[in-house]
Amino acid sequence: MNSILEVDVVVVGAGPAGCATATALAQHGRKVLVLERETFPRYHIGESLIPFTYPALERIGMIEKLKQSAFSRKYSVQFVSPSGRASQPFYFYTRYDKKTVAQTWQVLRSEFDQMLVENAREKGVEVREKTEVVELLQEGGKYVGVRARGSDGVDYEVRAAMTVDATGREAIAATRNAWRRGDPKLNKVAIWTYYEGAKRDPGIDEGGTTVAFIPNKGWFWYIPQHNNRVSVGVVADGKYLTRDGLKDPEAIFQREIPENKWIEDHLATGRVCDEYWLTGEYTFRSKYCADHGLVLVGDAFGFLDPVFSSGLMIALKSGVAAADSIHKALEAGDVSANRFISYSEMMRQSIENMRKLVYAFYDTNISFKTVTEGRPEIADDLTDCLSGDVNKDFSRLFAAFSEYTTVPEDLPYGTPRLSESSLVAG
Ligand SMILES: Cc1cc2nc3c(=O)[nH]c(=O)nc-3n(C[C@H](O)[C@H](O)[C@H](O)COP(=O)(O)OP(=O)(O)OC[C@H]3O[C@@H](n4cnc5c(N)ncnc54)[C@H](O)[C@@H]3O)c2cc1C
DSSP: OOOEEEEEEEEEOOSHHHHHHHHHHHHTTOOEEEEOSSOSSOOOOOOBOOGGGHHHHHHTTOHHHHHHSOOEEEOEEEEEOTTSOBOOOEEGGGTSOTTTTTOEEEOOHHHHHHHHHHHHHHTTOEEESSOEEEEEEEETTEEEEEEEEOTTSOEEEEEEEEEEEOOGGGOHHHHHTTOEEEOGGGOOEEEEEEEESOOOOSGGGTTOEEEEEETTTEEEEEEEOSTTEEEEEEEEOHHHHTGGGOOOHHHHHHHHGGGSHHHHHHHTTOEEOSOOEEEOOOOEEESEEEETTEEEOGGGTEEOOGGGOOHHHHHHHHHHHHHHHHHHHHHHTBOSGGGGHHHHHHHHHHHHHHHHHHHHHHOTTOOHHHHHTTOHHHHHHHHHHHHTOOSSOOHHHHHHHTTTSOOOOOOSOSEEOOOSOOOBOO
16 A cells, blocks of 8 residues: 545546536535546447436536537437337427527537546546546545555555545445345346447437337437447347347347337448447446445436436436535535435435336336326426426326326435434544
8 A cells, every 4th residue: 555645525436427526526626536447538328418417517617518519419309119100309499498408419428528527627626547446445434535546556545534436337335335226127138339321310300319119118229429420229128138049239139120110211321330238237226325424426326227318417417416515514524424415315306206207118008198198287297307307396297107007116225324423524
């Protein structure tokens, strides 16, 4: 073990959640160090933004940069039946401000995440790449920083009043403390790749997201990116995808293409230009979102099935919200878990509202079209929730769902690990 560094806050992971936390803390004047195992630019999945990602991006100073970027502009989302019949695209500007939230982006994460890192550095954050956090340090019942391993293989300690776990689905705190809780109903498999030269719809529809159904409530995503690339993935139950003993990701992906005529038609002119990626088991939440001296943000807090592209919105929003709570905790000289009750309530409400939509999406007894038909107020609620305006009371919407399906109870996870004591920072 080598030297010891001291900062106000150490953030583990420089993905969107880590960068949002670090940038917002630097904007508060805090000394922040971010440690990231990879070197940017690095590949990552999760490429479609939803409208209400806007406030967090605005808060950390990213909007102008995104406006200057080459990323595809996303104005809408549409759903396509297996026969290839497309719904009328839902244009966000029919409900939201055209100059702000109603236009969002399809990003290439290698470029987007690098922009977030550079933005954090501009705001005064120190980001160390090629640096793995190998241990979260605890003393006297609270977290006091991390043990890091630099690119030279030498370990050193970073001491901080607050440690932030932004390690994504690796979720270092939840994994090492056995706080990880799965959601068996949402245990899907995704296989995806990238096409060059695939069909792009004209005009304003060029950058829209398409969700295209296949049998058994499986679906394709079709996300047109810049540089003539399209991200295409298929998501379904593992049993369905591997039927007849098929195991090879490419063979599985190619077998599903004819199951949706719109996808078949749009991919016909293109060619695969990347490898086939696969992931499974992907919905989980941490039992706790905070402990004394520790906060979890983004996927490290919880990961929800990506059908409604909520991941980046939740990652960025949780980062900014955690930063505000951390700043207040440091001002008060109290970094106990109790300081993160409102953070937990806000994030749990966001995730639970989205989760209820995801459950309904996969339930064969309910369709959003049937629930909203002739009920404009329910349609508006649904639009708000799908667009990421999630910190609202949606009891009217979920009461309408319950006419067709069982709406899941909120999970009891994601609270701070509370105790009577209130600890002093530093
Ligand atoms: C198939 C699929 C499709 C998706 N589609 C979408 C979509 O269309 N839209 C959307 O919004 N979201 C989507 N998501 C979700 C999205 O990818 C995530 O929600 C988002 O990346 C979360 O950001 P994060 O910062 O929490 O984590 P990450 O982006 O995963 O960042 C975590 C960082 O921590 C680093 N790290 C991990 N461990 C350590 C360590 N020990 N030491 C140092 N560094 C470490 C990693 O290298 C990484 O850079 C999708 C996810 C999947 C699986």
